[in-house]
Amino acid sequence: MATINDVARIAGVSLATVSRVMRNQGSVKPTTRDRVLRVVEKLNYQPNALAQQLRTQETHTVIVIVPNIGNTFFHKILLGIELEAEKNGYQVLIADMHNEPAVENYYFNAIQQHLVDGIISLSASVAKSLMNQVASEYPIVVACQYIEGITPNITIDNVAAAKDMVGHLINLGHRRIAHLTSNPASPLYRDRFNGYLAALAQSGISVDLGLVQYCEPTINGGFTAMEPLLELNEPVTAVFAAGDTMAIGAMKRLKKAGLHVPEDIAIAGFDDIEISAEWEPALTTIHQPKFEIGQHAFSKLLKLIKKEPLLQTQEILDYSLIIRESCGSNRNKQ
C-alpha cells in the first residue's frame, strides 16, 4: 500500500506538498499539483485514515447503538440519522447490541478510545453511573429512550400519546380495556402505562390490574399475553398494547380463538412500525416521527461535537394517532 512518502518521492516533492494537494489547502503551483495527482492516481494512493484521525483528533464518524437491528422500529430512525450525517460529512456506523445490555458498555468504550466522535444510543440500558461519566466528557445523545435526567435526548411524550390512544378507545365506548406492556424497568413502558392509567382516571373508570399483562415486546409475547385475558369472566372489549408487535401477536391469538377484530374486540398498538399498515386488519396505533427523531438526534449530537451550545437538552417531538381498521373506526382510515 502506497503512503504519502511514496507519492512524494516519486513525484519529486516533499510530503508536505502532497498533503497540501490531497487536502486542497494551502497554495501549490498548478504544474506540481498535476504532477502529484498523476502519481497519486498511478499508485492508487489513499491516505491512511487512521493516521489522519490520530493527527487531527477527529474521525468524522459517529456510532449508533441499536438494541436489536432485527426490530424494524429502528429503521426509519437510522435513516434519519444517516441522511443528516451524510449532509454534514459524517459517517455513521451501526452497532447492534442483539439485545445484550453488556454490548452497549462495550461500544461506549469506542468513544473513549477515540474511534468515533460521538454516540447516539437508542438503548440507554447502560448503567446510570457509566452513562453519567461518559456523557460528562463526550458527545452522547439518547433517542427514543432515556435515563431520567441524563444526557440530551429526543423522544415523544409517551404519557400523552398513550393517554390519547386510550382516550380514543374510551370515546368509542370501551370501558374494559386491557393493557399489554413490557419490562417495567423501562421508562418508556412506564410512561405508556401511566398514560393508560391517566386516561382511565380522567373518565372515571376504575383500574383493574387484572387487565394488565406483562410480556416480551414481540409477536409471540403478545400472543401468549392474550391468553389469560381470554379467560376472564367479564371479557375486555379492547386491548391497548404498548408496542405494535405485541398488538399483532394479540390479533393472531384472537383469530385463533375465533374472534374478529375489530367487531368482537378492538386492538390498538404503539410505534407504527411498517408491518402495522400492511397487516389485516390494519393496526390503529401511535405514530412516532421516526425519521425526524433520527435527524434531530444527529443534529443535537453534532452540536455537542462542535461544542455549540444546546438550546434545549431534552426535545419532545410530536406524535400522531393513526386510526386504521383494528379499532372499528375505519371511516377515518388513513
Next chain:
Amino acid sequence: MATINDVARIAGVSLATVSRVMRNQGSVKPTTRDRVLRVVEKLNYQPNALAQQLRTQETHTVIVIVPNIGNTFFHKILLGIELEAEKNGYQVLIADMHNEPAVENYYFNAIQQHLVDGIISLSASVAKSLMNQVASEYPIVVACQYIEGITPNITIDNVAAAKDMVGHLINLGHRRIAHLTSNPASPLYRDRFNGYLAALAQSGISVDLGLVQYCEPTINGGFTAMEPLLELNEPVTAVFAAGDTMAIGAMKRLKKAGLHVPEDIAIAGFDDIEISAEWEPALTTIHQPKFEIGQHAFSKLLKLIKKEPLLQTQEILDYSLIIRESCGSNRNKQ
C-alpha cells in the same frame, strides 16, 4: 483525556512499562504493575485505539455492507456474523447503503484507508472492476449475492431451490404458474428465474412469458405486479414469487380481489423472512440458512485476513423447502 505518558509520569515509570502492563505482556515486577494499575484506574486511562491501530496495523474490526437495513432478510445473517466475530475477538460495524449503490463504493474505501481489516458485502452492487481491484488486495467476501467469478462468496443454490419450489407446485397439480421477479441484472433473480424455467421444462410445460412480472422486491411491488395477472383470460392457479415480500404483496392483492389463498390460488415465496411464518395464511417458501451464511462468511473473511489458505472460494449452503399454508398443502405445516 489521559494518555500513556500521563500514566507513566504519575506512576514514575517509563511509558514502555505502562504499555507492558496494559497488554499483559513482557515481564514487570508485581509491585510496579500494581502501582501502574492504580494510576490507570485513577485517571480512567483508556489506550487510544487509533494510535494502537496505526502502530499495529490491524483494527480487529470488520465492516459489513448491507443493501438496506430495513430489509429483515439480513438480520439473521448479521447475527451470524456478529456472533462468529465476537468469538474471534473482532468487532463488526454495519454500514447501511439505504439502497443507494454509490454508498457501497464509499465504504469500500474504508478498507483501503485501513479503518477495517476486512469487508463482508451483502450487496455486490459495486462495479466489477472496482470489486476486482479491491478484492485482489484486501480481504473481502460476498454473501447471498455474487458477481460472477469474483471474490469468495457464500450462497445457496438459487437455481435448484427455485426449481424445487416450482416442482412442488407442479406436483400439487398446477400448470399455469406465474413468476414474480425483480431486477433482471441481479444474478440472484436470474438464477431463480432459471430455476422456474427449468422446472417447467422438466415437466414439459411450455413457458408463457406473459405470466412473468417484474417488480420492486417489496410488498407494494408484489401487490401491483399481481394486477395484470388478475386480468388474464386464462387465469393462473399459482404464483411463485422470487422473494417473500413480493409474495405477501401478491396475497394482499388477491384478498382485495376477493380471492382466497390457497383455495383459489397458491402462493409461494423465497427467503423465509420472519414475517412469512406469522402471516395468515403462513407462507410456503424457501428457507435460506441465514445464520449459517453469516457465520461462514465471517470465518472465510477471517481466513483471508490471516492469510490462511481458502479451501473453496465459493461455498454453497443447503436450503430447505418450508411448506406452510399458502400452497394448500398444510398437512405438512411446519
Next chain:
DNA sequence: TTGTATGCGTTATCAG
C-alpha cells in the same frame, strides 16, 4: 510556492 521538523499515542526493538 515549497520544504523541514515536530508531534499525534501507541508498540516494539534494543540496551542496560
Next chain:
DNA sequence: CTGATAACGCATACAA
C-alpha cells in the same frame, strides 16, 4: 525487569 528510542502515516507551524 526496565528505559530509551525509533517507527506507524499523516498534518501543520515555521522557515526558506
